[in-house]
Amino acid sequence: MAATKKAAESTLYHLHSKGIWRKFRELVAVNPEISSGLPLPTQHRVPAPASRPEKYSTPATKASDPAQNPYWKRDVRRVYPQLSVVTQSELSGLLIEHSGAKSVAAPAEGAEKAGVPAQVEAVDLAEAIAKVTKENTVYTEARLPPALPTPFAKWKPQRSEDAPHTAYSYWPMVLYR
Template sequence: MAAKHFADPTKYHLAPHGFWKRFRDATVLNPNISSGLPIASLNRYPQPGSRPEKYATPTTKASDPAQNPYHRRDFRRAYPQLSTISQQTMTSLLLQTPVLAAIHSPEAAAEAEKETPGATQLPVPLPETLPDLTVALQELSEKEKLFDAAKQRLPPQPPRVRKWKGMQPGEVVPRDPHAYFPMELFK
């Protein structure tokens, strides 16, 4: 029969001495079980609170209150902001594409083609006065079709709002005719 091996109960835990050791040996079922009271000098070394130096929070950019105002940290009120695009901004964005830049300034596009034939062209610098948005869109539509079903370039569609049609009975589920809660399907 193999001998039972136990951990030394006095290695990391307090053990009674004298009368209380004899009392414990007489009353406890397994005297090799530890008391459960750890020896403070061996359990956590160094002990909490025994170190002379004090903890200091490291300084970061967020530590400076002058550079970290509350409104930048307050995410509870970070509501989505509306953004608007004026017609002038939209025209400048459209004219910065290479196709529209070539439409808007054919002379500059021809000169760039002569200098480096076949190279990808950078957008031509925009003039001081931009044409109206409708004029830019009209020039683009004359040069190339904006929306083409064959090329899978379809115009954007407004979202569809489905109207409530009400619940209609669906397939019949086989069930007990006297069921307390019968299962029914609806479309």
């Protein structure tokens, strides 16, 4: 029985050098029979890359319209933080407006005007804070203000029950929690 070649054909499913580069590979390579490792695109990629007749077109969006997408909106290097200013009169109006309980008016003849909030008169900020804190108690014994989170709470040692030891031991173990 003749010995048959059990190894896979190195050029059957892989690209191989041609022409002068094949001769160069036979001279220089340690094992010129080894596969190049590059698969044939016709064998392993179905459909083969770039074989489809249609071309991809980017869908039109608002960003692709140059008239609606100016450069200054896209320039991320100049996106500086924008300042917002709230005056004391605006803040006092907001405090007074949002301190009261929310109530919904019953539907009536003036249904058009029901959705529009009434204009709050300008009050000094100190008076607004005094008025809001007088109407509803903000903090009580049960409801304390939020405390800053501390990563390391201070340990307060408390004596615990002693570990069992003999009555006349020289260094009895003292436990703390």
